[in-house]
Amino acid sequence: MKFExxxxxxRARKWIALAVLSLVVLSALAVSLLLPKQYSAASVVAVDIKANDPVTGQPVVGYLAPSFMATQVDIIASQNTALKVVDALGFANLPEARxxxxxxxxxxxxxRHWFAETLLKHLDVKPSRDSNVINxxxxxxxxxxxxxxxxAFVQxxxxxxxxxxxxAAQQNNQFFQSQLKGLQANVAxxxxxxxxxxQQQGIVATDERLDIETQRLNEIASQLVGVQSLTYDAQSRARGGAAAPDVLNNPLIQQLKNQLAQQEAKLKEQAEKNGPNHPHYLQARAEVEATRAQLNQLLAQYASGLSGAAGNSAARQGALQQALAAQKARVLELKSQRSGLEILKRDVENxxxxxxxxxxxxxxxxxxxxSxxxxxxxxxxxxxxxxxxGPRVLLNVALAIVxxxxxxxxxxxxxxxxxxxxRARADIEDALGIDILATIPTLKLQ
Known part of the structure; x- marks a missing residue:
């Protein structure tokens, strides 16, 4: 359809159009004037999303959630809140309300629920777009x-x-109270x-006792090392027997050797001078034999002494080794006791x-x-x-006009x-399907 x-x-149907327009506008005006007047009141509240918990002092993370303000709006417009308003104002007890x-x-x-739903129909909750304020x-x-x-809705x-x-806090409190008895019994x-x-292990002061026994173990180990050195030294000396340096370097042995050498020289001199049957020769030979016997006796005695010292040192080394093994076992036992004790202590601490x-x-x-x-x-x-x-008469009339x-x-x-x-040239062309060559303009009669 063309604009013409x-x-x-x-233009041809203007009276019908004006009648419809007038009917709609007058109806809207009449309805707006007949409707009872509506009054709107609003409270403004602010939600502190940075608030700390009054008991713990810790910031509440849930306040920072993006959906927090939407949740607050839903809480205000919830049935639970409306029921509190009904109970606070006592609607259910008013005769006219019943x-x-x-x-x-x-x-x-x-x-109560009927009044709550009725009140929610006229409630308007609007959160601010750029702040934490709710109207x-x-x-x-x-x-x-x-x-x-x-x-009432705000309260x-x-x-x-x-x-x-x-x-939520009451539920948590009941849960923790129910757990306290079991935890207390576990501590006991x-x-x-x-x-x-x-009591079974006879433990009084585990750390001090272990320290003393460990110190004893270290002392025995030190003594054993010293005795082992002495044993090795004594055994090496005893292996030489009478030819051992300690025996040969003995002053008394050296004195007897010198004395023997002198007597042998004197014996040789008597043999050359007087012969083997001379009394002086026999006396010199007796002295040489006596000195040699005494030297051999001392050599054997000193060699036996070295063997005995080596044996004593080896025996002492064996005793120290046994003592060391026994002390190690005792220290290990104490460590095992302490480990068991530490486990029990940790159980008590936990x-x-x-x-x-x-x-x-x-x-x-x-x-x-x-709280x-x-x-x-x-x-x-x-x-x-x-x-x-409301009703807004001017707004309703403007909408009615549109x-x-x-x-x-x-x-x-x-x-x-x-x-x-x-009504126009296009109507003829559309209806008959022919082109119009010319039109006669409308004449205005004077």
Missing amino acids: QFWNIL SRFLAETGGHGDI VGYTATEPRFAATLAN AYVRTTVEIKTA QTQQRLSDYQ AQRAYDQALQRTSQTMLESR DQANIIVLRSATEPDRPS LGLLLAVVTALGVELADRRI
Whole structure:
């Protein structure tokens, strides 16, 4: 459809279009004037998302979640919050409220839940886009009632948030209280096992006792090393027997050897001078034999002494080795006892630590369950509005004009389609399928 056709249709059907437009505008105006006046009151609250827990002092991570503000809006507009408003204002006990409930529901259902759903229909909760502020508005036919409901919803919201926090804390507190008895019994059992083990092993001061025994072990080891050196030295000396350097270098042996050498020289001289049968020769030979016998006796005696010293040193070395083995076994036993004792001590410490932590959490959750502090601040309480918020007559009329224009155009087009007329050159061309060569202009009669 060309614009010329559209315009001619509107000009031809203008009275019908004006009638439809007038009907829509007048109907909207009448309805706006007849509707009861609505009053809106709003409270403004701020949610402190940086608040710390009043008991622990730690920042609450959940406040920083992106969905936190949306959750707060849902809590305000929840049935639980509305039920608190119903109970706080006592709607369920008012005779006129009960009459309205019976009239609209026939007595079916719960009056508290019915009033809660009814109140939520007129509640308007809007969070701020760039801040942590929430506007809680309520619309009613009476300004005082609207302000009362807006403030009641804010107070119910505060109580709901406190109840959510305290309910979780109460559950945690009951859980920790139920665990305390078992943890306390575990501490007592581990302590008893530690005490029994100390009594069985005769442990008083494990570290001091182990240190003393370890020191004894080190002393025995040092003595053994010294005795081993002495044994090796004594055995090496004893291996030479009478030809050992210690024997040969003995002053008495050296003296007897010198004496023997002199006597042998004297004997040789007597043999050359007097002969073997001379009394002086026989006397000299007797002296040589006596000195040689005495020297051999001393050599044998000193060699035996070296063997005895080596044997004594070896015996002492063996005794020290046995003492060292026994001391090692004792030290290892003490270390084993200390290891067992340390395990039991750690069990006691772990049991005590678990009990202390549970006791601390019990005290903490008990305080949290009794806390009535919320991270919500009321910035502005709702007051009775001076002017009604609705119905908005000018806005409704403006919308009715727009809607009326659309309906008027649609009605005009519909009437024209039902009774089609030739109103422009394009109508003839479309209907007959021929081209128009010329048109006679409309003459204006003077």
